[in-house]
Amino acid sequence: MALSEIQIKKAKATDRPYKLADGEGLYLLVQRNGSKLWRLKYRFRGKEKLLSFGPYPDIGIAAARELKKLAKATLVEGRDPMVHKPGRDFEDEKTFRAVAAMWHQNRECSLDPAHAKRVWSRLERDVLPQLGDLMMHEITPPEVLKVIRKIEERGALDISRRAKQGIGQVFQFAIASGMCDTDPTAHLRGALKPRPRVQHMSKLPLSELPELQIKIDRYQEEGDRRSEITRAALKFALLTWVRTKELRFATKSEFEGLDSKNPVWRIAADRMKMRREHIVPLSSQAAALIRDMMSKADGDYVFPGQKPRQPISENTMIYGLYRLGYHGRQTVHGFRGLASTWANEQLVEVGQPPIWMRRYNADWVEMQLAHSEENEVRGAYNAAEYLAPRRSMLQDWADFLDLQRGDLGNLAVLRAA
Known part of the structure; x- marks a missing residue:
C-alpha cells in the first residue's frame, strides 16, 4: 500500500x-x-x-x-539511474571522466608530451571504461579496487599502481576544486598485490672484473671480424653502462665530437626504455673504440651483424659471455650493476674534521643508467643533465678498468717469469 x-x-x-x-x-x-x-x-x-x-x-x-x-x-533505456540520476543538474555535478579531463588538461603543459600522452592512454584503457560515467562522490573504495584487480589479473602490477596513483590524483584535484570531499584510493593501502621480488641480473663481484676483461680481450670465435665486433661490443657496454638494445642499434650518425674533448653518443627517445633522449658522455677509451669500429663498418650500424645492413643479434654479446664461461654468473645487463656498485662505493675524504662522502652523486649514477623516473612535477626532461660530472665519472671508470686489466696482465707476466 x-x-x-x-x-x-x-x-x-x-x-x-x-x-x-x-x-x-x-x-x-x-x-x-x-x-x-x-x-x-x-x-x-x-x-x-x-x-x-x-x-x-x-x-x-x-x-x-x-x-x-x-x-x-x-x-x-538500458542506463543506470545511479549514474544518470533523475533530477540532477549535470552542470553542477561531474563524472570521473569529465574531472579527469580537467585534471589532465591542468597539468599537461608541465609534462613531456610523450609522457602526458601515456598517462591519458592508461586512464582511457584501464580506468575510464569502469569509472568514467560515475559521479565523483559516488565512487567507493571497492569500485576503485575492482579496477585495480582487473589490471592485476593480467600481471601488470606496475600499471595497477600507476592506475591507483592516477585515480588518486584526479580525486585530489576534485577535492581541491570542491567537486567531492574524499579520495577513495586513500583506503586501499595494503589492498594491492605486492610487486614480485626483483630478479637482479647476474653480475660478478668487482674483484673478478680484471679476469673478465682479460678474457674479453682474448675472445675468439669463428671468423676474426665477428670476434672483433663481439669483443668491441662487450667492451663498449662495459664502458658506457647502456642496455643491450641501445648498443645494438647504435648508428654512426648518433656519435658527435669523437675527435673533440667532449665526445657524446646521443640516443633517440624511441630507442630508450623511458622514451626519452639519452646523452652518453664518452670516455677517451670509448671514443677511440667507436672511431675504430666506425672506420671498419660498411653500413650505418657501428656494430654490424652477419646479415647485410643489420646490427648484431640480440644474443651475440650474451652468447659471447657464455663462451667465456660466465653462463649464470655474468650478463651484459649485469655490467650496469658492476658499474653502479663501483660508483656507489667510491668515497672521498673532505673537511676538517675529515668526513667521508660519496665521490659520485647518486643522481649522476641513476641518470647515466637512464633510470630517471617519470617525474610528475618537473617540466621538460633535460637529456644533458649532469653531463659534465657524468663525463668525469665515466672517465674515472674507464681508467679504473684499464688499471685493473693492466694489474692482472702484469701479474700474469710475473708469474710466467
Whole structure:
C-alpha cells in the first residue's frame, strides 16, 4: 500500500532504523535520529543497487514518486539511474571522466608530451571504461579496487599502481576544486598485490672484473671480424653502462665530437626504455673504440651483424659471455650493476674534521643508467643533465678498468717469469 502524508508525519524514531514502503522499490528510511530519507531499491545488470533521492520533507511524496518514474524510465533505456540520476543538474555535478579531463588538461603543459600522452592512454584503457560515467562522490573504495584487480589479473602490477596513483590524483584535484570531499584510493593501502621480488641480473663481484676483461680481450670465435665486433661490443657496454638494445642499434650518425674533448653518443627517445633522449658522455677509451669500429663498418650500424645492413643479434654479446664461461654468473645487463656498485662505493675524504662522502652523486649514477623516473612535477626532461660530472665519472671508470686489466696482465707476466 502506498504511503500517505499522515503516515510519514506520524513515523517516530526507534532504537533501530526502519523502512516504510511506498511500492515498486521506493521506501522511506526512518533513522534513529528521526531523519527520514527517500530510497529506491532496483536491479541493474543483475546487481541490486540503492538510489538516494534526498530527505523528507525537502522531497515530498509526489516528488519522490516522480523521481522513481524517471529512474524506472532510465532503466528501460538500458542506463543506470545511479549514474544518470533523475533530477540532477549535470552542470553542477561531474563524472570521473569529465574531472579527469580537467585534471589532465591542468597539468599537461608541465609534462613531456610523450609522457602526458601515456598517462591519458592508461586512464582511457584501464580506468575510464569502469569509472568514467560515475559521479565523483559516488565512487567507493571497492569500485576503485575492482579496477585495480582487473589490471592485476593480467600481471601488470606496475600499471595497477600507476592506475591507483592516477585515480588518486584526479580525486585530489576534485577535492581541491570542491567537486567531492574524499579520495577513495586513500583506503586501499595494503589492498594491492605486492610487486614480485626483483630478479637482479647476474653480475660478478668487482674483484673478478680484471679476469673478465682479460678474457674479453682474448675472445675468439669463428671468423676474426665477428670476434672483433663481439669483443668491441662487450667492451663498449662495459664502458658506457647502456642496455643491450641501445648498443645494438647504435648508428654512426648518433656519435658527435669523437675527435673533440667532449665526445657524446646521443640516443633517440624511441630507442630508450623511458622514451626519452639519452646523452652518453664518452670516455677517451670509448671514443677511440667507436672511431675504430666506425672506420671498419660498411653500413650505418657501428656494430654490424652477419646479415647485410643489420646490427648484431640480440644474443651475440650474451652468447659471447657464455663462451667465456660466465653462463649464470655474468650478463651484459649485469655490467650496469658492476658499474653502479663501483660508483656507489667510491668515497672521498673532505673537511676538517675529515668526513667521508660519496665521490659520485647518486643522481649522476641513476641518470647515466637512464633510470630517471617519470617525474610528475618537473617540466621538460633535460637529456644533458649532469653531463659534465657524468663525463668525469665515466672517465674515472674507464681508467679504473684499464688499471685493473693492466694489474692482472702484469701479474700474469710475473708469474710466467
